[in-house]
Amino acid sequence: MPARTEHDAQVLSGLIEGKREAFEIVYRRHNASMVRVASAILRNRASAEEIAQETWIAVLRNIGGFEGRSSLAGWIFTILSNKAKTRAKRDGLSVSLDTSADDSTFDDAFDGRGRWRDMPELWDEMTPERIVDGRQILACVGDAIDGLPPAQRAVLVLRGQQDLDAEEVCAILGITEGNMRVLLHRARLSLRQSLDRIGG
């Protein structure tokens, strides 16, 4: 059994037994992402934090019934997304994410024959420890993620940070796999462009 999977099984049984340490591990791993995904659906940070909190209470109440048909993370984010959609409906918001993702801006980087107009920069010192304007570069990455259109942000967090399966991401957000791929690609390109502006 791979170490991570074995560790996950221990965390899961700790969670079922109501151990605080197990809850702390799972909370640390997912809470910030949960708030981001919920705010992508609700367009409101305060409501998203409330929904994340409600989701955790539901997770603790129902963990005994978790059957392992999806990953634990997939199960948690499904509860979150259902709660966020219910809240969105109650607040009169559209529940479906706008999945349009226009690649044309990026295509301006190429000439008529499909070659780079300007050579991409070398990012020699783009490390997590690097300081830009007094802040670590990871804070800039965080801002760039929060500045993405909601659907791109949700996909990027679930797939690029939480490592959920493609099928799980599609089911949670109610989008097709083709949509998901385009959104993910677009989100990573946007992030790259933000980092490029910070400077190579």
Add this chain to the structure above:
Amino acid sequence: MLTCRDLSHQADAFLDGELGLWKRLRIRLHLSMCEGCSRFMDQMRTTRSLLRAEADVAESGEIAGIDTILAAFHEGKQSGG
């Protein structure tokens, strides 16, 4: 012939290991000859690792909300909710 624009559209799938052998070979061949695309591919790799590092930072962040959640959970259990 694969253009730089074509390669940029496939970069993500390439890094995700989702392309078949023939497409991977075409990309590797292009990368071996094109400095711009090599740099671009490195940038995409760095972008991914910074994205993950950002999630790790969040993981080591504050957990002030935990007590409120546990209190609400235990309260619910006691009142049978």
